Amino acid sequence: GEDVEQSLFLSVREGDSSVINCTYTDSSSTYLYWYKQEPGAGLQLLTYIFSNMDMKQDQRLTVLLNKKDKHLSLRIADTQTGDSAIYFCAEKIPGGSYIPTFGRGTSLIVHP
Amino acid sequence: DTEVTQTPKHLVMGMTNKKSLKCEQHMGHRAMYWYKQKAKKPPELMFVYSYEKLSINESVPSRFSPECPNSSLLNLHLHALQPEDSALYLCASSQGPTGDNEQFFGPGTRLTVL
Numbered sequence: 001g002e003d004v005e006q007s008l009f010l011s012v013r014e015g016d017s018s019v020i021n022c023t024y025t026d027s028s029s030t031y032l033y034w035y036k037q038e039p040g041a042g043l044q045l046l047t048y049i050f051s052n053m054d055m056k057q058d059q060r061l062t063v064l065l066n067k068k069d070k071h072l073s074l075r076i077a078d079t080q081t082g083d084s085a086i087y088f089c090a091e092k093i094p095g096g097s098y099i100p101t102f103g104r105g106t107s108l109i110v111h112p
Numbered sequence: 113d114t115e116v117t118q119t120p121k122h123l124v125m126g127m128t129n130k131k132s133l134k135c136e137q138h139m140g141h142r143a144m145y146w147y148k149q150k151a152k153k154p155p156e157l158m159f160v161y162s163y164e165k166l167s168i169n170e171s172v173p174s175r176f177s178p179e180c181p182n183s184s185l186l187n188l189h190l191h192a193l194q195p196e197d198s199a200l201y202l203c204a205s206s207q208g209p210t211g212d213n214e215q216f217f218g219p220g221t222r223l224t225v226l
Binding site: 008040041042043044045048086088099100102103104105107 | 116118152153154155157160168202204214215216217218219220222
């Protein structure tokens with residue numbers, strides 16, 4: 001995970017927006033992903049963005065990509081207590097097998 | 113059927129035991145993966161099977177032995193483990209081993225080695 005950096009914790013109030021940030025180092029990354037992991041569960045792919053896109057919106061989720069700064073963010077609108085989980089950013093570089101490089105994960109805590 | 117199942121959900125074993133973890137998918141995926149995840153850490157890749165053949169072994173100790181009996185099943189045989197091997201073991205599968213194929217993860221087996 002050392003090529004993909006994330007802050008470890010984020011705490012928000014229910015109903016507010018959450019923004020989880022990620023930086024990556026490999027400028028040749030083709031896909032960037034956000035995974036969600038609830039306690040005791042496996043990883044669920046939430047959304048992904050191609051490297052030639054700046055933004056992708058999917059219901060309450062908005063992904064922003066700044067290729068110049070190698071910065072990726074995930075915004076969750078109207079955050080709910082059910083959104084409490086660990087969120088992993090991951091990148092895939094071209095070629096080879098589908099083996100994403102994961103960040104260390106951001107633990108999102110949503111307070112009622 | 114769009115899920116990856118893993119059994120058992122929890123496993124406690126001694127250092128001299130032999131046990132196996134099982135993973136199954138019926139999505140017709142031809143690539144399957146084992147990951148190890150310690151608490152508060154990202155998953156670490158252990159093995160990749162592509163078309164039922166081992167294609168990647170990330171220098172995993174021989175006390176972990178993977179097996180892919182057919183395209184739907186993936187096992188991880190455990191023998192003489194150490195307490196530091198305690199972790200969540202995640203299985204994943206994808207349509208193929210290359211390109212942009214999404215990985216589907218199972219819920220994991222929580223392993224405790226005493």
